Amino acid sequence: MARKKAKVAVNDAFANVVGPVVGTPTEAPRRVIRRKRGGLKDILNMPFDVLFEIFSQLHPRDLLNLARTTKDFRTFLMSRKSANLWKVSRQHVEGLPDCPPYLSEPAYANLAFFPYCHGCLRTNIHNIIWEFNVRYCRTCKKSLIVPSYYFELPSEIHDSAITLSRAEMFNDISSTGRHRWRMYHKKQYEDIMQAWKQLSKDTSSWQIWVDNHRMRVKQIEEHAPLCKIWYEVKVASRAAELEQIRQDRLHSIVDKLRDMGWTEELNKLTSRDFYPLSEHAHVRTSRPLTERGWQKISADLVAVMEDIKEQRLKEERREVFLRRMSRISSLVADDYMTPRRTAASEFNPTVVDLVLMPQMRAIIDVPGDTIVDNEETLNMIHQLLPSLIDEWQSDVKATLHNLMKQDFPDDGYGNPLDLAIAYFNCAHCGKIYPYPQVIAHRCLRPAWAPYNEDPTGLYERAAFQTGRCRAFKSSRLGFSTVLPIARKIVELCGKNPSRTTMDEMDEMDIMLSCTNLSRPETRLVMSWRAAVQHEWSSSHDSADSRVWDVASEDGAAMVKEVQARNNEELHAARERKHLWCCSLCTDNWTARFLPVYVVQEHVRLKHSIEDPSVEDGDVYLHPDHELLFSKPVLLLPESLPIGELTESEWLAHTQGRVCIHPSHHAA
Structure with missing residues (x-):
């Protein structure tokens, strides 16, 4: 039966010729035609040769999908007379080996083309285990x-x-x-x-x-x-x-x-x-x-290009900073090398500290077309350096002084940092340092920093990259924890902690004795600086378990004699420390923090000095070290059998740090 044609309204037909009519739509509404279900239900009634011709054009994957639609299709495609149909269909797949005799054609197609787990039917499984003719997800495979x-x-x-x-x-x-x-x-x-x-x-x-x-x-x-x-x-x-x-x-x-x-x-x-x-x-x-797809994504990609441009401009700006800072870094290094680097040079600001100062930033942080590394500007920076160094050192002193004032009120003494109690502890490494050693402490200028402390500004990141370290930062320093220890040691020597300097304590040449109440028959005798370090390293123990006193003259004399014998070993230990630096290298990372003999070999090879030495200033000890004073000497009574020595006492005995005294009064 012929399909009926849809009637067209006269007004609508006329409108297609002369244009729209007022009050009428310009386009007839589209008719919605429902799809008829079962439109292919009679296809299997066609002759077999016609069906063969149709189905042989399909991919094996399509044949198997068709077989899964209805029972009739399944019966037809799974019958023996359709076997050749699957073989012809398989020829459309380039390079696919013939179906093996141990699999049927549909099973072979299912294995090769359907990404389902054969154990749990999970989808998107692309790993075929051909030895077992299966696809398995990770769980089923296990x-x-x-x-x-x-x-x-x-x-x-x-x-x-x-x-x-x-x-x-x-x-x-x-x-x-x-x-x-x-x-x-x-x-x-x-x-x-x-x-x-x-x-x-x-x-x-x-x-x-x-x-x-x-x-x-x-x-x-x-x-x-x-x-x-x-x-x-x-x-x-x-x-x-x-x-x-x-x-x-x-x-x-x-x-x-x-x-x-x-x-x-x-x-x-x-x-x-x-x-x-x-x-x-x-x-x-x-x-x-497609054009339609481009319209959907164009705004996002324009935003991406804007971000790329912004990042490029930032990178170019950072390169400008790096180039300028590198030139200034060479200038600063040459200045510190006049005549040579020494341990005192480590108390100066690094190039990172300098370029972050407002005066230097005003010179460097200018438009990219401004020439900064010309002779005139470099001469100006060279003349400015001494005042910048003095200003930076004054700022550091003020920072440390303020840290002290929180727990040790200023009573008008000239320079509190000279006091014997001016010890600062590092929260990062746990060590203590006096002034000015603390300024050179590497934990305050780390070569890395936690993510939340990483510099975010272009200028700051360029400064870090130039100097390979962060700027000096006192936030890791503490004073209140070590203050009671230093105060106790100074008062024990009969001095006023608010007035006595470190030099005055050193001139006293006094020796202190420490007795552990759990071992009262033995005593450790040491200098006042060693006493501060010893008390700090033992601060996790109960302070009540140790009793400090001033060593007697006889005991002090015995200890000094032992220490004099051990001076050679102390000197050798100092040379083995990874704390020695080359005085002739201009950068901050070559031949630094190495044993003395390694640095000396570097000086011989790199700077052609035949016999480099500490005395000639070719090599120097970096100030960032624990004071290598003589180790405490153990006083033992004559009556103590050697078999009753503790492990630490036996170690001191093997190291030659033991004195035998007739009575406790010798200490």
Whole structure:
């Protein structure tokens, strides 16, 4: 029956010729036609040769999808007379090996083209295990493919007349990871056990089953490598195809952006294959670019280009800073090298400290076309350096002084940092340092910093990159914790902590004695500086367990005699420390913080000085070290048997730091 034609209104027809009529729509509303269900239900009534011609044009994946739509299609496509149909369809897949005899055509198509887990039907499973003819997700693979040692055929099977070997009965794969195990398929083991259970009493049937199983195992061993090669080529081909689509899409997007005026910015990205634009999600999509698609993403990509331009300008600005700071760094290094670097040079500001000062920033942080590294500007900076160094050192002193005032009120003494109590503890490494040693402490100028302390400004980051360290920062220093210890030691020597300087304490040449109440018969005798360090390192113990006193003249004399004998070892220990620096290198990272003999060898090779030495100023000890004064000497009574020495006392004895005294009064 012929379809009825839709009637067209006269007014509408007339409007198509002369234009719109007032009060009438310019376009007739589109009719919604419902799709009829079951439109292909009669297709199977066609002659078989017609169906064969139609279905043979389909991909095996499409045939299997069609077989899953209705029972009629399933019956037709799964029948034996349709076997050739599957074979012809398979010819459309380039390079696909023939269907193996141990699989049906539909099962082969399902394995090769449908990414479902054969255990739990999870989707997007692309790893095919051809040796077992399955796809498994990670969970199913872990439970269904297990090491060979889990499977052991029952002794009854081995006792039968048929000789079996694992290689003939099991297909296997190698495990990944540290240990390479042979992995078996659990289902294959279960099939063997099921067949044995059913055929164990019928030897001939069991023999036939075993022969067929061996043949299947061998066929899989021969066919699986062919399938692997095909699948690898298929995956690589598809990956190359998608990459080509992405590249075409990238170039289409680049052309669109050029039309919008981004040519200059894109030209700067050409050498980097348009990175980072090329890595954007809108660009990496493996779909050809359409006009409609461009309209959806153009605003986002313009924002990306604006960000790329902003980052480029920042990077160019940072390069300008680096170039200027590098020139100033050389100038500062040359100034510190006049005549040579010394330990006192470490108390000066680094190039990072200097370029962050307002006076230097005003010179460096100027427009990029301004010439900063000319002779006139460099001479001005050279003349400015002494005042900048003095200003920086004054600021550091004021910072440390303010840190002291929080717990030690200023009573009008000239320079509190000269006092014997002016010890500061580092919260990062746990060590204590007096002034001015603390200024050179490396923890206050770390070469790295936590993420939240990382410099964010372009200028600050350029300064860090130039100097390879952070600017001096006192936030890691403390004073209140070490103050009671230093005050106690000074008062023990009969001095006023608010007035006594470190030099005055050193001139006293006094020795202090420490007695541990748990071991009252022994005493440690040391200098006042060593006493501060000893008390600090023992501060985690109960202070009540130690009693301090001034050593007697006899005891002090005995200790000084022992220390004099150990001076050579003390000197050797100091030279082994990784604290020595070259006096002739201009940078802050060459030949620094090494043993003295390594630095001396560097001076010989790099600076052609035949016999470099500390005395001649070729090498110097960096101030950032724990004071290497003589170690405490242990006073032991004559009555104490050597067998009763503690571990620490025995160590002091082996190091020659022990004095034997007739009575406690000697200390």
